[in-house]
Amino acid sequence: MKTLSYSLLLFTFLFQACSTQEAQPPRQTYASQESPEPQPASEEKALKSNTLSSTDSSGFDSEFQEEDVDLIDPLSGYNRAMTTVNDKMYIYAFNPLSETYAAILPEPLRIGISNAIKNLQYPIRLSNNLLQGKFKNATDETERFLTNSTIGLLGFMDPATNLVHVPKHQEDFGQTLGFYGVGAGFHVVLPFFGPSNLRDIAGLTLDVYASPLVNIKGFENYKIPDNFGQSVAIATLYYVNKNSLELGQYESLKADALDLYPFLRDIYEQKRQVEIEE
Amino acid sequence: MFKVLLTLCLLTLSTQAVVESQIQKVMDSKVRQVLTVLKKSSLSQQQKQSKSIVIMDPMFDYQTMAMISLGKAWKKINTTQKRQFTKAFENKMKRSYITKLRLYNNQRVITKPLKKVKPTRITLENYIIGKNDTYKVKYLFYKNTKNAQWYIYDVHLAGVSIVQTYRKQFASFLKTKSFQQLLRSL
Numbered sequence: 001m002k003t004l005s006y007s008l009l010l011f012t013f014l015f016q017a018c019s020t021q022e023a024q025p026p027r028q029t030y031a032s033q034e035s036p037e038p039q040p041a042s043e044e045k046a047l048k049s050n051t052l053s054s055t056d057s058s059g060f061d062s063e064f065q066e067e068d069v070d071l072i073d074p075l076s077g078y079n080r081a082m083t084t085v086n087d088k089m090y091i092y093a094f095n096p097l098s099e100t101y102a103a104i105l106p107e108p109l110r111i112g113i114s115n116a117i118k119n120l121q122y123p124i125r126l127s128n129n130l131l132q133g134k135f136k137n138a139t140d141e142t143e144r145f146l147t148n149s150t151i152g153l154l155g156f157m158d159p160a161t162n163l164v165h166v167p168k169h170q171e172d173f174g175q176t177l178g179f180y181g182v183g184a185g186f187h188v189v190l191p192f193f194g195p196s197n198l199r200d201i202a203g204l205t206l207d208v209y210a211s212p213l214v215n216i217k218g219f220e221n222y223k224i225p226d227n228f229g230q231s232v233a234i235a236t237l238y239y240v241n242k243n244s245l246e247l248g249q250y251e252s253l254k255a256d257a258l259d260l261y262p263f264l265r266d267i268y269e270q271k272r273q274v275e276i277e278e
Numbered sequence: 279m280f281k282v283l284l285t286l287c288l289l290t291l292s293t294q295a296v297v298e299s300q301i302q303k304v305m306d307s308k309v310r311q312v313l314t315v316l317k318k319s320s321l322s323q324q325q326k327q328s329k330s331i332v333i334m335d336p337m338f339d340y341q342t343m344a345m346i347s348l349g350k351a352w353k354k355i356n357t358t359q360k361r362q363f364t365k366a367f368e369n370k371m372k373r374s375y376i377t378k379l380r381l382y383n384n385q386r387v388i389t390k391p392l393k394k395v396k397p398t399r400i401t402l403e404n405y406i407i408g409k410n411d412t413y414k415v416k417y418l419f420y421k422n423t424k425n426a427q428w429y430i431y432d433v434h435l436a437g438v439s440i441v442q443t444y445r446k447q448f449a450s451f452l453k454t455k456s457f458q459q460l461l462r463s464l
Contacts, residue, residue: 064439114410242410245409266443266447270442271436271437273437274437
């Protein structure tokens with residue numbers, strides 16, 4: 001009896017191993033075949049059986065937003081025009097500049113600059129984690145700031161992520177406003193900065209106050225730049241440096257768009273919504 | 279005899295779990311394979327692309343993705359159109375997905391454990407460590423009730439659902455233009 005149960009156990013295990021090998025869909029041939037002349041009969045069959053079998057389509061529909069819900073977008077005319085301006089500016093000025101910059105500065109140095117600037121944005125992350133009652137995250141951010149500012153050589157290195165494994169918790173004032181139920185308001189495309197909305201513009205203004213990298217009258221002791229010119233220089237460095245590490249991403253994103261403005265608007269709003277919920 | 283029954287019972291229970299945990303294993307190894315392919319400097323961009331697609335392909339259910347992305351319009355088109363649309367959509371998805379994986383990735387991908395959202399839905403989160411940022415990629419699986427296999431029906435990139443984004447775009451496109459025009463623009 002014992003032998004039987006053991007052999008059965010073994011058999012089932014072996015059997016299971018075989019069946020799990022098949023965890024990949026059997027459709028493989030259909031999906032990966034790139035035959036220029038598909039046989040309509042067989043493919044149609046595959047199509048039908050798949051559609052009928054693939055559970056209930058209504059189940060999926062409830063997971064996705066109704067497609068014809070129209071956003072309130074009073075600035076759509078301006079937004080569309082500004083999207084075009086930003087797009088041209090990006091392609092003809094900003095991107096070539098970033099490429100030249102990337103060709104001059106080696107990548108590790110650029111990653112270092114990116115780390116250092118992000119490290120200095122710590123007050124924004126701290127205050128917003130605290131304002132949202134995320135105390136554990138605020139502690140993490142503090143630990144990261146202290147680690148990176150010291151053994152991370154003024155933030156150029158990121159030992160907090162790579163050695164100590166303390167996770168980042170990006171939060172800004174726009175997210176805090178959203179956290180307390182402030183709606184997005186209508187969509188606004190900003191010059192240079194791109195997609196935004198009323199809530200995030202308000203958030204951005206507060207971010208500027210909290211950031212040590214933007215000069216504001218009356219806050220000189222706290223701010224690193226001494227005047228407007230220096231603030232602009234730091235911001236330019238930040239954006240060019242950031243883009244030099246993300247070359248090709250905008251183009252790839254754009255390739256997915258049928259109509260650029262609503263596409264960028266929708267992904268921005270979706271992304272912000274998720275960031276607020278987290 | 280009771281023992282046998284008990285063992286069998288336990289095993290049938292665990293079969294489900296193994297199939298699910300297999301998703302993680304299969305996905306982990308596939309993502310790693312793709313990263314290795316993408317890093318190989320001996321391959322041309324074209325070769326990298328097609329090799330990566332062959333690796334990831336069996337996991338995706340392009341048919342279902344195409345269906346969801348078209349929304350209500352899916353019911354209005356005939357079988358030939360469905361087939362044409364699925365093919366066009368599939369090609370677009372493949373190009374877009376692999377290019378993004380290449381662009382966003384620097385070296386590492388961290389995978390999180392599976393989450394079972396519903397009996398027929400599972401999500402798997404990956405964190406791609408890029409040069410300048412960490413990007414979250416979430417794969418959404420559904421269970422095909424017919425063959426009890428799990429397929430990807432959507433991917434969320436940095437919080438943005440690819441299928442949802444297409445669904446919106448296609449709907450607004452079809453408001454003013456025809457299905458044939460949509461097919462051509464893909």
